[in-house]
Amino acid sequence: MATTLGSKLENKTILSAAKVSFTYDPQPGDKSAVEWTFRDLSLQVREAEIVCIVGASGCGKTTLLNVIAGLLKPQSGSITIASAENRGRAIGYIFQQDALLPWRTVRANLALAEELRGGVFKRGSKERLARYMDTFNLKEQILDQFPAQLSGGMRQRVSIIQSLMFDPQLLLLDEPFSALDFYTKLRLESEFCRLVKEQRKAAILVTHDLDEAVAMANRVYIMDLNGNLSHEFEIDLQQNDGSVEAARGTPQFAQYYSAIWSELKSVIAN
Numbered sequence: 001m002a003t004t005l006g007s008k009l010e011n012k013t014i015l016s017a018a019k020v021s022f023t024y025d026p027q028p029g030d031k032s033a034v035e036w037t038f039r040d041l042s043l044q045v046r047e048a049e050i051v052c053i054v055g056a057s058g059c060g061k062t063t064l065l066n067v068i069a070g071l072l073k074p075q076s077g078s079i080t081i082a083s084a085e086n087r088g089r090a091i092g093y094i095f096q097q098d099a100l101l102p103w104r105t106v107r108a109n110l111a112l113a114e115e116l117r118g119g120v121f122k123r124g125s126k127e128r129l130a131r132y133m134d135t136f137n138l139k140e141q142i143l144d145q146f147p148a149q150l151s152g153g154m155r156q157r158v159s160i161i162q163s164l165m166f167d168p169q170l171l172l173l174d175e176p177f178s179a180l181d182f183y184t185k186l187r188l189e190s191e192f193c194r195l196v197k198e199q200r201k202a203a204i205l206v207t208h209d210l211d212e213a214v215a216m217a218n219r220v221y222i223m224d225l226n227g228n229l230s231h232e233f234e235i236d237l238q239q240n241d242g243s244v245e246a247a248r249g250t251p252q253f254a255q256y257y258s259a260i261w262s263e264l265k266s267v268i269a270n
């Protein structure tokens, strides 16, 4: 169903980042001289919500995802991630280039979550795998192939499924669809939107593609050159089936697009 204000408030907060500051500066002795990638950054993401971050190259988007993922330690602030009754891992991270292990078959790549759990098959894992394969339009035959034998679009799908097998609550995506051809991209965007809504996951999507951001997001943030999430846009395209084509076809789409683009232009120009 469409997210009305009422149902939105009931949605649980999955990620809460509060006043997070990060610098790559190894010796932040003299505070005034420190080059902060971002300072006092706060962000919340609720279940069934997709938040997109757009901004100039080098403004700190990937760094922010890495900090949220726990790969980089912030100098101050707090990051809280709600896990769903200890069901799975808290976070799944999907990169622009798939992170599949080339020496393993697709099946063995997809079994990674089980293996890291000590070979214990979680209840319903096989069914989930079959469902994801179906959702992302992958045939069973590819399970015995190696990543190099698949197209880029297929590899990226397998990579997304690999992350989903960990059953993460929060999905972090860093330009995940940018290397794909247009049709594959549209299809994956739609499938991903549906999955987040249906399974009530939360997602942060970094993209340089404004079109993609408006079509997929519940909220779009512009990150400025100082690493601030300086502008926030609530997107409500009133289409609930998750189809990005339908989203692009709504009359409001162009309005959101031009509103965000005009801010983004001035942010990048400054």
Ligand SMILES: Nc1ncnc2c1ncn2[C@@H]1O[C@H](COP(=O)(O)OP(=O)(O)O)[C@@H](O)[C@H]1O
Binding pocket: 024, 037, 055, 056, 057, 058, 059, 060, 061, 062, 063, 064
């Ligand atoms: N490992 C690193 N060490 C030092 N500086 C880095 C490192 N990674 C990124 N940076 C710098 O931090 C800034 C933000 O980078 P990044 O988060 O990759 O930006 P974006 O993803 O928005 O393009 C850039 O100025 C970049 O050069």
Ligand SMILES: [Mg+2]
Binding pocket: 061, 062, 063, 174
């Ligand atoms: Mg980046």
